[in-house]
Amino acid sequence: MQALIIGGAGFVGSYLAAHCMNNWHWKVAITKMDSESLELPGTDVYNLNLLDPTQIREILNTVHPDYIFHLAAQSSVALSWKKPGLTIDVNIKGSVNLLDAIRELDYKPRTLLIGSGEEYGHIRPGETPINEDNTPRPGNIYAATKTCQNMIAKIYADAYQMDNIMVRAFNHIGPNQAPMFVVADFCKQAAEIEKGLREPVIRVGNLSAMRDFTDVRDVVRAYALLVQKGQAGETYNIGSGHAIAIREILDQICAMTDHDIHVEVDPERLRPVDIPIIEADTRKLHAATGWQPEIPLSQTLKETLDYWRAKL
Numbered sequence: 001m002q003a004l005i006i007g008g009a010g011f012v013g014s015y016l017a018a019h020c021m022n023n024w025h026w027k028v029a030i031t032k033m034d035s036e037s038l039e040l041p042g043t044d045v046y047n048l049n050l051l052d053p054t055q056i057r058e059i060l061n062t063v064h065p066d067y068i069f070h071l072a073a074q075s076s077v078a079l080s081w082k083k084p085g086l087t088i089d090v091n092i093k094g095s096v097n098l099l100d101a102i103r104e105l106d107y108k109p110r111t112l113l114i115g116s117g118e119e120y121g122h123i124r125p126g127e128t129p130i131n132e133d134n135t136p137r138p139g140n141i142y143a144a145t146k147t148c149q150n151m152i153a154k155i156y157a158d159a160y161q162m163d164n165i166m167v168r169a170f171n172h173i174g175p176n177q178a179p180m181f182v183v184a185d186f187c188k189q190a191a192e193i194e195k196g197l198r199e200p201v202i203r204v205g206n207l208s209a210m211r212d213f214t215d216v217r218d219v220v221r222a223y224a225l226l227v228q229k230g231q232a233g234e235t236y237n238i239g240s241g242h243a244i245a246i247r248e249i250l251d252q253i254c255a256m257t258d259h260d261i262h263v264e265v266d267p268e269r270l271r272p273v274d275i276p277i278i279e280a281d282t283r284k285l286h287a288a289t290g291w292q293p294e295i296p297l298s299q300t301l302k303e304t305l306d307y308w309r310a311k312l
C-alpha cells in the first residue's frame with residue numbers, strides 16, 4: 001500500500017509515518033511546506049502549498065496513493081483568534097483544493113480528513129462525553145474551520161461517491177510537540193526551571209478547562225486502523241474518553257520535579273472563549289476498529305517532560 005501524508009512535517013506526521021512503515025509496511029510519501037525541514041529516512045518528501053491546486057495534482061499523479069492522510073492545518077486554537085484569515089485559508093480552502101484534486105483522479109483513494117473535538121464547541125449538559133451524532137456548535141475560528149472541513153468532506157463523499165472518512169481528534173500530546181500547546185508548554189517551562197533558565201514560576205492560562213488527552217502514538221494507531229476499517233462518509237471521534245482539568249495536568253507535571261514551583265496566570269494566555277469541558281465518546285471508533293488507548297497519561301507526561309529536559 002502507498003500512503004500519502006499531507007502536512008507531514010508537523011508533530012503528528014513523523015509519528016504517523018513511522019507507524020505506517022514499521023507496523024503496516026506501507027510505502028510513505030509526505031508533503032511539507034517549503035519553509036519546513038524534514039528528514040524521515042525511508043519516505044519520499046514533496047514540497048506542497050495546499051493553496052496551489054496544480055502542485056496538489058502533480059503530487060497525486062506522481063505518488064498514486066491508496067491512502068491519503070490529510071493532516072495539514074493551522075492547528076492552534078489560540079493562533080486562530082489572532083490569524084482568522086490564515087486559519088480559514090489553510091483549513092477550508094486548502095482542504096477543498098485537496099478534495100477537488102482527489103475527485104479528478106481516475107480512481108478513488110481512501111482519504112482520512114483530520115478534524116477536531118473542538119468542533120462540538122458549546123456542548124450542552126447531558127451531551128458529555130460527546131458522540132458523533134451531536135450538533136457541532138463551534139466556539140472559535142479554528143473549530144469553525146474544522147466543522148466546515150467535516151461538512152464539505154461529507155458532501156463530497158455523498159455527492160461524488162468519494163471514499164472520505166472524517167475524524168474528530170481530541171487533544172493529543174507527546175514528545176516533540178510544539179510548546180504552543182499546553183502540555184508541551186508546561187513541560188518546557190518546568191524543564192527550564194530545573195536547569196535554572198527561568199525563575200521558579202510557571203505561567204499559565206485557564207486552568208479550569210477540562211480536556212480529553214491521548215498520547216500521539218495511540219492517535220496515529222487509530223488513524224491507520226480507520227483508513228483500513230472505517231466507513232466512507234462517516235465521522236469518528238478519537239480520544240481517551242476521560243476529560244481532565246488543566247490544573248490537574250499542571251499538578252502532575254509539577255509533582256515530577258523536585259523544585260518548589262509557583263503558578264502565575266498570564267492574561268495573554270486567556271482566550272476570548274474557552275469551552276469548559278470537551279470529552280470524547282469513542283464507542284463508534286472502538287466498534288469499527290477495536291481501538292482503545294494504551295499509553296497512560298502519566299507515562300506521556302513523564303516522557304514529554306524528559307524530552308524537554310534532554311532538549312534544553
Ligand SMILES: C[C@H]1O[C@H](OP(=O)(O)OP(=O)(O)OC[C@H]2O[C@@H](n3cnc4c(=O)[nH]c(N)nc43)[C@H](O)[C@@H]2O)[C@@H](O)[C@@H](O)C1=O
Pocket residue numbers: 075076077078115116117118169170171172180181182183185203204205206207209210211246269271274
Ligand atoms: C482538540 C484540539 O486540541 C488542541 O487545541 P487546544 O485544546 O486549544 O490545545 P491547547 O493545548 O492549546 O489548550 C488546551 C487547554 O489548555 C488551556 N490552557 C491553560 N493554560 C494554557 C497555556 O499556558 N497554554 C496553552 N496552550 N493552553 C493553556 C487552554 O485554554 C485549553 O483549554 C489542538 O491540538 C487543536 O488542533 C485541536 O484540535
